[in-house]
Amino acid sequence: MCALFASRDKRKRSTDSCSETHNEYVIRNVSLFLLLTFLTTLTDVLINQSRKGNVNLEENYDAAVMVFLVEFSKLVLNFVLLCGCQNSFTKAVQILKYEVFERPSETFKCSVPAFIYVIQNNLSYLALAYLDPGTFEITLQIKLLTTALLMRILLDKRLNAYQWLSLCILLFGVCIVESNELGWFKIEDNSRNNLRRSIKTEDANTGTVKSWNFMCGLVATIAMTFMSALAGVYFEKLLKDEKGPNDLNDQSPNVTHKPPSVHGVSMLWVKNIQMFLFSVPIALISWLFKNNQNIAQKNFLHGFDALAWSVVASGCVLGLTTSLTLKYLNNIYKNFASSFSIVLASLSTMLVAGKEYGPMFFIGGCLVFGSLWTYHRSGRPFSNQSKAHKENTSSKTRTSPPISAV
Template sequence: MGDPEKEEAPEPETTQPNTQETTMALPLKYISLGILVFQTTSLVLTMRYSRTLKEEGPRYLSSTAVVAAEVLKIVACILLVYKESSCSLRALNRVLHDEIINKPMETLKLAIPSGIYTLQNNLLYVALSNLDAATYQVTYQLKILTTALFSVSMLQRKLTKYQWLSLLILMAGVTLVQWPTDSTSAPSKEVSVGSRFVGLMAVLTACFSSGFAGVYFEKILKETKQSVWIRNIQLGFFGGIFGLMGVFVYDGEQVSKEGFFQGYNNLTWTVVALQALGGLVIAAVIKYADNILKGFATSLSIILSTLISYFWLQDFIPTSIFFFGAMFVISATFLYGYDPKQSVNPIKA
């Protein structure tokens, strides 16, 4: 989505207003931290639970959930643009017409990342249908590696020695997490070797698609002056189209028999809302959270997912190898966001 932290600069604390802003910054940072932890953890756990919960009747189709999330995202972004347009329908119509309809080539640029994001969202359902939440959470952090590599190749971004070191630690950690064990104890919901391989391939493919689409989207944002909300409306439009194509190609027969919203319940709509609004919430609050806090949020999310997956979902039994791998991944997320300049001249919160 971009690198907003690099755009921020500490302001001199010479006047009373700046002091008040500094006082407000402290709770905003921790509110941001809480929102990031809640969103990343709740989405994974609710999605996993919704895909393993056994109920009477047909299970909801993940392809339709992806489309529903795109529609909800469009609605949310239109409301945000409406608010920015002084709550004027005429101004909203003019903005949408000028920025989307009158700029077809700019809009078409979003077709590529939108298609990749749609694929990624479907893959996440596949991954969480075959992997426990804890293993998924740790393995999915490989998106840090893919994003970094695509940033170097597509944006000519230079990584620090700490970031390169963190990527090596990250790969080692994920390798340990996926290391096969000879443990005879098995979780109550057994996962076959074949389905675990399917889940692993899904999450690895999602990591690559996330890295490429994220950097591509960042490049587009830097080249134009359109707002993030307008860009997300464009993404959602193409995402809905690609999603509908996937519905009718893979689940068309089931949809014709049982309906588009077959198997939907309150839990399903919670998953849809978290998937649709999660990215928008993060985009709105990320400017208040620096790299260290984001790494802390990721670490807390991994720990919470592991605990809840073990005690509540009961589909995961942690091993010593998993523990060390998770610690490696958590350390890598902190190290990747480490800024030696801040450690020399720390910014007062």
Template sequence: MMMMAAAGNESPNRNSEDKTSSRRQNEVNKKLKYTSLAILVIQNASLILSIRYVRTLPGDHFYTTSAVVMAEVLKVITCLFIILIQKRGNVKSFVSLLYDSIVIQYWDTLKLAVPSLIYTLQNNLQYVAISNLPAATFQVTYQLKILTTALFSVLMLRKSLSRIQWISLVLLFAGVAIVQVEQESGKQKEAVTAANQNYFKGLLSVIISCLSSGFAGVYFEKILKGSSASVWMRNIQLGIFGTVLGLLGMWWNDGAAIAEKGFLFGYTPMVWGVIFNQAFGGLLVAVVVKYADNILKGFATSFSIIVSTITSVYLFGFHVDLVFTLGAGLVIGAVYMYSLPKANTSTSSTSTASSSKAGESELDAFLPNLKAPGKKKGN
């Protein structure tokens, strides 16, 4: 009887402790979610603004081709370090995995040459575009990558889009078109021309960059789905090709100048900040998205456009009028609409759950200390 009474007393206490623990965990998750949102906004806005800033400063400029190579090298080193952590510092196992994944499975590695070439081209084009376009105009126009990615997903992966996503893509295109028409006929083009920048060159660069981003992203996703290799290993394979192709591009475009002035010519602390942001930005986003859902990610992209526009007014004298506000508003709304979840179906929910679990398993191996307390790792 006494044992039964004791058990009865323990049960309410245990329930109370579970509720308290659950409440605390929800509060922690909520804080992590909005911290992730803030990081995404800062990363999205700061990369564009900082590239624009360092490329428009007076004096000697760094070679963008060398910056692209340096970002690839840093990305590879980071992913190698992550895999070494996953192997708990076991160098033999680490080297064996690299040899097997890169050398033995060489045909699998060679598949990454195509997206790597496109990503290298895209990274160089981004520098060209931002050097010739106002930061806010670039960021609004660059959202066309959502449209190109969606179209390539439908064509290459046979994905289906919801009605609201198709509507958002139309709004996105309309918003970008309004911004470009306004820029083409407004004061911004005159300001760009006066600063010895080529507006048409910048616009062409960002359009090609959006096309390449859409194709490379979908191609990379297709390769990931057909392989058991980790995201980090895939990034190493991409980085190896990216470094080699970047070096070839650097030699072709700036070889003589770099041979004379040096690889790190024009590098300042601000330039290093841009390179680190570009190298680690994608990996950082992959980590923080673990705590932020897709809607918040879309909201972060939208909010970063607003931050970029406001900052551009103060830093670069950017002129915001009613037409630009209308176009940017359509783009911001479209980005948010596109990120809204589809209507629940058995197929989409299963796909979402499995992709979510796959992403979490990747990140859990990298960040075991960020798991919820008391959560046991599944077999």
């Protein structure tokens, strides 16, 4: 894997034709997108099956322990990949020593997504306390639009009208799929009235409708969509920042020696490690707070079977693939893959468990898949066409000398 993505930097300095380089970009990025979609679907299905395997909820594993193990496995895997890219354990340690301790400002930049995810998790608990799961899942899909908005602000990623239209189609299609999954299109009149009364209950004393709790849950969910988009876009900005340890403008006062050379995909593993150095302790502290009274009574790995460990493995590889997607594609394609996984996971449930879906589900699925085609046709798909990339390409074109005949 290191050789596959590291070769991208070598090809920048090669004399291959532009068409060959573009084709390699397309093959790599399409492969990343398909792999991300598959892993997201697989992880969702494994989590669903691992939690349903035990009828007794007390026999299930602790979700906080699962989060900790996934984050810790990501940390270990990224360190192994960094050692593989450098072909040396000592060089990898030297790189991390420099990046983490001698450039603390860069390290703390990677802590921002970790803390944002903590706020996002707390908002999810607040939202689910006041909203029913269906309303929560539907409202959460607003992140498809908030992500594009924050990409415009932080990354100067401009979308044309057709691309915005494709995102709206995607949002509408996912909402239809989620609604059909929850059975909203099959609710009878009496059941619908009961659902409304569960969201808005009447006060027995005053006879007025208590909508305050519903509004609090709705605001928390919308804030959660912005937090989710902000964490993803901010981390994408860090991953696409080509500033390395050998930059001339790096005048850190803590530097006591010449830093080791690290560029390209190795810097991706370094950024991941810097973030996981914060996310792993946060996950462990979350577990301690959640089980502060039952730590001595309950085994840390209680409920972990082969299926649960497969969730850890799948989640670890999914996190790695997500980082590669953010570096070589962007958050919008990550959202497309996530939306595709919702449809594919539902189809797998239909094939395996024999669950029946109405025609609205297939209409929503067609809208989800069709939105990618709209986005594909309205821009330059699966190619790294950032503003900096275009400027570098144009500057090389202007400064390159004419080819003389030999």
